Amino acid sequence: MGNEEKHLRRIAAKKAKLEAAEKAAAKAAAEQLKLDEKYMKEALRQAKKAYALKEVPIGCVLVDNETGKVLSRGYNRRNTDHLALGHAEITVIKRGCKKLNDWRLDHCTLYVTLEPCQMCAGAIVQARVPRVVIGAMNAKAGCAGSIFNLLEEPKFNHRCEVVRGVLGEECSEMMSEFFKELRENRG
């Protein structure tokens, strides 16, 4: 085997290895997306509970990254409970801490149908949640990339990995439908 042939074989072997790694990464990403969509559907089911109470339909679930178990569920109840802290994420963080008996949720993923506000983004950082999956963005008030990005702020002592747009259309449509109905009922 000549030197040139050896060289070509090495290149071909490297290329095959790279392609296999890319394939594996794409497969892992597809599997992760499938999982993320599964939990976002759970968050959407929570949002529907808010809708039924005529609350802005936002739902949230907290998942243990190690076991894949849903640790807590919550939905917006601000008007129902007359409580500024009644947002879906706050409820989920509170219940998650209680379940784990720990203020650190540092091995969990939080799924929420709408981009968190400043308070909820702050609570996510305070609870050291490492990964946040968002359905629809909230251009007017969101603090995970829209107005501010409190989840990935280098000045804070904790930053999250953020995934945006998982079942984004479904999450966004639920919001549009809610506000359309609200306008019609007011009109």
Added chain:
Amino acid sequence: MGNEEKHLRRIAAKKAKLEAAEKAAAKAAAEQLKLDEKYMKEALRQAKKAYALKEVPIGCVLVDNETGKVLSRGYNRRNTDHLALGHAEITVIKRGCKKLNDWRLDHCTLYVTLEPCQMCAGAIVQARVPRVVIGAMNAKAGCAGSIFNLLEEPKFNHRCEVVRGVLGEECSEMMSEFFKELRENRG
């Protein structure tokens, strides 16, 4: 009376009026500061409760601007309650909402011994608190002027009036003492 004399009298009258207004404003400011110090002392008493539990000593009270009554009190219990939401301000906002049966605390002043973090500043804005009085600033993590200023952010739908440094030294000393003790006990 000549024209010049009339002119001088008018000037003197204007000056006297201005001085009286300035005096009244200074008196009102001094009275407000006295009131603010009174409520900050209440917040400091709450902070001492946290200190006794070996929690970072932060205390908070919520006052009704119309009646001057303290609506709710709270102190940091994050480690004790294993709760990321266990900050003084969150407790005070929760209790205030429950007391008033309203998520809007739009006629209240919140007194806190240390500059709020991102979560608590967010909760203050979400609860529409119009006035916030802060003892000591928190250069490393504060979100009411230090790292960010979420309380006076023009992009949000609500902004607070913020007063800083009321009994600032006392509030700051309590923090220093706490961390000094902590280092000594660790050493």
